[in-house]
Amino acid sequence: MTNAVLTGLVLGGMYALIAMGLTLQYGVARIMNLSYGEFLIGAAFASYWLFTGWALNPLAGLAFVIPVSFGISYLLYRVLLTPLVRRARTRDALEVDSILATFGMMFIVQGIMLTMFGGAYFSYSFLAVPVTIVGEVLALNRLIAFGLAVVVGLALYLTLTRTRIGTSIRAVAVDPIAAQLVAIDVTRTSALAFALGGALVASAGVLISMFLTFSATSGVVFTMKALIVVVMGGVGNLLGCLVAGLALGLSEALVATFIDPGLTLAVNFALFLGVLLVKPAGIFGRAQR
Amino acid sequence: MVSAVKRLAAGLLAVVGAASVGWDGAAEAQTSVKIGYAISRTGPAAGGAAVTTIPNYELWVKEVNAGGGLKLGDKRVPIEVVQYDDRSSAEEAAKALERLITQDKVDFILPPWGTGLNLAVGPILNKAGYPHIASTAVTDRAPELAKRWPNSFWLLGTSADAAKTLVELLVKLRTEGKIGDTVAMASIADGFGIDLSGAARPALTAAKFKLAYDKTYPVGTQDLSPIINEVKALNPDVFIAFSYPPDTIAITEQSRISGFNPKIFYTGVGTAFPLFKQKFGANAEGVMGIGGWNGDSPAIKDYLARHKASAANGAEPDRWASAVTYAGLQMLQQAIERVGKVDRAAVINDLQSGTFDTVIGKVKLENNMPTKYWWVGQWQDGEFYGVGPSGNEGARAPVVPKPAWKAQ
Numbered sequence: 001m002t003n004a005v006l007t008g009l010v011l012g013g014m015y016a017l018i019a020m021g022l023t024l025q026y027g028v029a030r031i032m033n034l035s036y037g038e039f040l041i042g043a044a045f046a047s048y049w050l051f052t053g054w055a056l057n058p059l060a061g062l063a064f065v066i067p068v069s070f071g072i073s074y075l076l077y078r079v080l081l082t083p084l085v086r087r088a089r090t091r092d093a094l095e096v097d098s099i100l101a102t103f104g105m106m107f108i109v110q111g112i113m114l115t116m117f118g119g120a121y122f123s124y125s126f127l128a129v130p131v132t133i134v135g136e137v138l139a140l141n142r143l144i145a146f147g148l149a150v151v152v153g154l155a156l157y158l159t160l161t162r163t164r165i166g167t168s169i170r171a172v173a174v175d176p177i178a179a180q181l182v183a184i185d186v187t188r189t190s191a192l193a194f195a196l197g198g199a200l201v202a203s204a205g206v207l208i209s210m211f212l213t214f215s216a217t218s219g220v221v222f223t224m225k226a227l228i229v230v231v232m233g234g235v236g237n238l239l240g241c242l243v244a245g246l247a248l249g250l251s252e253a254l255v256a257t258f259i260d261p262g263l264t265l266a267v268n269f270a271l272f273l274g275v276l277l278v279k280p281a282g283i284f285g286r287a288q289r
Numbered sequence: 290m291v292s293a294v295k296r297l298a299a300g301l302l303a304v305v306g307a308a309s310v311g312w313d314g315a316a317e318a319q320t321s322v323k324i325g326y327a328i329s330r331t332g333p334a335a336g337g338a339a340v341t342t343i344p345n346y347e348l349w350v351k352e353v354n355a356g357g358g359l360k361l362g363d364k365r366v367p368i369e370v371v372q373y374d375d376r377s378s379a380e381e382a383a384k385a386l387e388r389l390i391t392q393d394k395v396d397f398i399l400p401p402w403g404t405g406l407n408l409a410v411g412p413i414l415n416k417a418g419y420p421h422i423a424s425t426a427v428t429d430r431a432p433e434l435a436k437r438w439p440n441s442f443w444l445l446g447t448s449a450d451a452a453k454t455l456v457e458l459l460v461k462l463r464t465e466g467k468i469g470d471t472v473a474m475a476s477i478a479d480g481f482g483i484d485l486s487g488a489a490r491p492a493l494t495a496a497k498f499k500l501a502y503d504k505t506y507p508v509g510t511q512d513l514s515p516i517i518n519e520v521k522a523l524n525p526d527v528f529i530a531f532s533y534p535p536d537t538i539a540i541t542e543q544s545r546i547s548g549f550n551p552k553i554f555y556t557g558v559g560t561a562f563p564l565f566k567q568k569f570g571a572n573a574e575g576v577m578g579i580g581g582w583n584g585d586s587p588a589i590k591d592y593l594a595r596h597k598a599s600a601a602n603g604a605e606p607d608r609w610a611s612a613v614t615y616a617g618l619q620m621l622q623q624a625i626e627r628v629g630k631v632d633r634a635a636v637i638n639d640l641q642s643g644t645f646d647t648v649i650g651k652v653k654l655e656n657n658m659p660t661k662y663w664w665v666g667q668w669q670d671g672e673f674y675g676v677g678p679s680g681n682e683g684a685r686a687p688v689v690p691k692p693a694w695k696a697q
Contacts, residue, residue, distance in 0.1 A: 003518050011512040110331065118601060119330060119339030121559070123538050123568050129696075130546045139546045142512075211542070212511060213535040213564075215336040221509055249512075256515035261506040262478055 012249020013146030019229035021200030027236020028193035037219030043205025073198025234285025325395030327385030332377025379409035435657035452488035534559030575691035580609025581666020581675030583683030608673035616647035
């Protein structure tokens with residue numbers, strides 16, 4: 001039992017970590033980023049390259065990967081997505097446009113990675129050592145990913161609720177038109193949220209590359225998982241992300257241990273559907289209009 | 290990276306070139322042999338194709354052209370390649386092959402990667418009368434398909450045979466008193482895992498093994514530790530996982546971390562990949578898996594060296610279907626050269642009846658399938674040697690019990 005719970009928490013933390021960036025990009029910047037998983041894999045490759053080529057510890061590599069991906073995401077928003085934002089008359093129109101644009105971007109990013117690294121599987125070992133917690137053995141690298149998910153989630157939550165910039169980000173998430181009335185620069189704030197999401201997904205990519213086998217084409221799996229977590233937790237809500245991620249991870253581990261590992265996917269989707277039936281806007285989501 | 294860009298450019302040029310010279314090619318004397326293929330450069334099958342298939346196609350074309358080309362009668366004719374990305378989709382693969390046949394009018398077609406895609410393109414190649422050398426497809430329907438499509442050759446065998454060989458090896462080891470009779474089995478709920486576990490289950494029961502654990506898990510499961518923890522608590526002598534590459538890595542890693550070290554530790558597709566050795570190093574020692582090759586044979590050693598020299602970043606071949614894929618290309622080449630012209634029916638005929646000298650030894654097909662396969666391999670001293678069937682030439686004795694995991 002303890003083991004299943006611990007495994008579930010660690011897995012759930014990973015899901016939450018994967019999804020937090022998307023909730024910012026989708027919830028605040030209103031960009032439904034279909035190339036999200038590709039950026040995660042891109043960061044995983046960066047980490048692989050730094051680790052195998054330069055013997056740089058992936059955790060230290062974060063110091064390099066996070067600012068770079070923040071910059072890239074910021075530029076992407078300013079150059080590629082701002083015209084779409086300007087053109088869109090409604091939020092729904094922007095959502096459709098951004099889906100199409102980022103769908104194209106998915107192929108570009110994937111193509112670049114395929115050209116650089118080829119289509120083969122990649123994996124490396126870092127901190128794959130056993131740690132014993134309340135008598136149960138867990139992998140240290142997974143534990144670190146879980147810890148960082150919790151830390152990052154709480155830090156971002158506090159930033160969003162306790163600081164001025166956080167408040168303006170939330171204002172944009174709630175109503176970008178009204179936010180302008182109180183002198184919030186909506187474009188800048190959206191770009192910031194999008195770039196922050198990009199930095200988050202990159203850190204997730206670095207962390208999971210320590211224990212998952214990945215290839216240039218495995219990004220879509222993560223986009224899907226992130227989307228499920230985001231929608232389930234309530235779009236734009238970081239705590240929702242954490243709760244939904246942990247719920248999915250726990251249910252998966254409990255079912256795998258006590259019923260059958262073959263039913264984990266079924267349970268994931270049953271939980272997802274169940275939440276949406278009771279709360280269509282997600283666990284922490286507020287119904288709009 | 291530079292070479293990757295060059296390859297991309299060369300590929301584009303080849304496609305453009307093929308399109309522009311297509312109209313005048315047929316009438317003139319044979320100045321090149323056009324070989325076409327659609328391969329998964331993107332999508333879920335790209336990982337397998339990139340390791341097993343693409344480097345071998347490129348190596349073979351490079352070597353043949355460096356030697357002047359294919360020998361047709363008394364002159365040598367270079368190979369010209371036309372290739373597409375099938376995006377890991379059966380529909381795309383079918384479309385690409387139709388295009389290769391009707392528009393590009395290629396002389397021969399190389400097969401796609403994987404069981405599913407080979408099954409999908411089978412009817413097209415059969416209808417158009419092209420030889421179909423399926424070297425990365427494992428299916429129980431192979432004997433039946435070989436009868437239905439006489440142009441198709443199934444070099445990798447059937448999953449029933451794979452499971453049977455594994456169980457035979459286990460029975461032998463039990464008779465020698467090296468293992469007991471508790472077996473735990475986990476398998477992926479997808480084509481290959483279903484086939485293999487479906488064949489292994491009755492074979493294990495018939496051999497009076499006790500199946501203490503027998504569960505499946507879905508594709509894309511990101512944490513397999515619940516399975517490993519439960520299996521570890523059962524303390525089986527034998528652990529079998531019919532897994533796909535990412536899970537093969539994850540299962541091995543998790544077992545090492547949990548200290549689960551059964552006497553026989555067997556994982557599925559991916560165990561034979563160079564990635565496995567690179568990732569686990571000395572911890573790969575003693576791990577068994579599907580595939581294997583005669584690592585001591587000079588032909589294989591030579592092939593390994595040539596593959597490393599040719600592939601991007603010095604990548605090594607996998608120790609199962611890579612050598613078979615390359616052997617399939619050698620067979621095609623020898624058949625074409627024996628026929629001496631682009632006569633596909635005659636080449637099919639020669640493939641059915643001829644004897645071929647390949648990196649995996651002498652091959653003579655019976656009912657369009659080889660008579661010998663490697664089904665169980667084991668990492669020993671940094672090489673993945675074939676250990677089963679034990680009657681194969683070059684089969685090594687299995688190291689049992691598996692040595693303990695080393696701390697990293």
